[in-house]
Amino acid sequence: MASVPSAPFQQQQTQQSMTLPLQSRKRVRADTTYSNMPPPMSSPSFYPAAAAAAPEYDLRTALESIPKSLLIDNLLRLNVSNPSIATWARSYHHFLAQKEQRKVVKFEHYADSLWKEINIRHDKLGGSKQYEMAGDVMGKVVDSVRTIGDEVQTISSWETKKSAMETLRKLTLVILDSSGVIADEIRKDFRYDSSVNDAFLKVARTMSTEERARMCKVDDGGGPFSDRLVDTVRICNAGDWNICVGLDNIVDMLLESVEDELDYDDDDEAES
Incomplete structure (x- = not known):
């Protein structure tokens, strides 16, 4: 099992003798940028304690x-x-x-849970009670969406990123397809709330161009993901709905990745 690398000052003598891996010119330029910077701040004059020696605080x-x-x-x-x-x-x-x-993180349970929360858990309540509950349910939807967007990182596995994109689309469908007073109020809120679009954008930006192009081709039996997302966005933009505005940008980002991949393949063929 791999161990966590030790801190630099604990193994300074050993690590200084290590040979660094090959680096691109871009990385080298990025590092040398700091050679012209001033040394770290030691005792800035605007600190009240700068005139006297600093106490031995816990490091x-x-x-x-x-x-x-x-x-x-x-x-x-x-x-x-x-x-x-x-x-x-x-x-x-x-x-x-x-x-x-x-690590593979699956997010599908968020869509299942919210479907039940909106359509089943409160369906026996009267209209006025459902109206009172709508704000709480909306909060759960937004929290779930933000959790997905925040949990995915650039270094996350492909399966984690794929699950996040699939689940965000399913959550959008839950918002669109649910019925009842709570669902109606949530759709009204999502005419102005950007959390779904923000989460989609966060996840898409963690993906490389190749990963976004690969995402477009993911087929769960209902067709490529890009086609399914286009259909979902089309419903969101319909006059009667007009919710989750901005998802067109996610579609464009994904489809541009496919075009970039095709251009790259064409360049490779031309060179060969």
């Missing part, structure tokens, strides 16, 4: 108090004189990527 507490972006910027500067930071960071990122690639 973990001090590090956790630093804004993430500032911590990253200073690590990039420190890496110029201590390349073991880059070695450790890339090793740890690779460790996480391998771990995520082995």
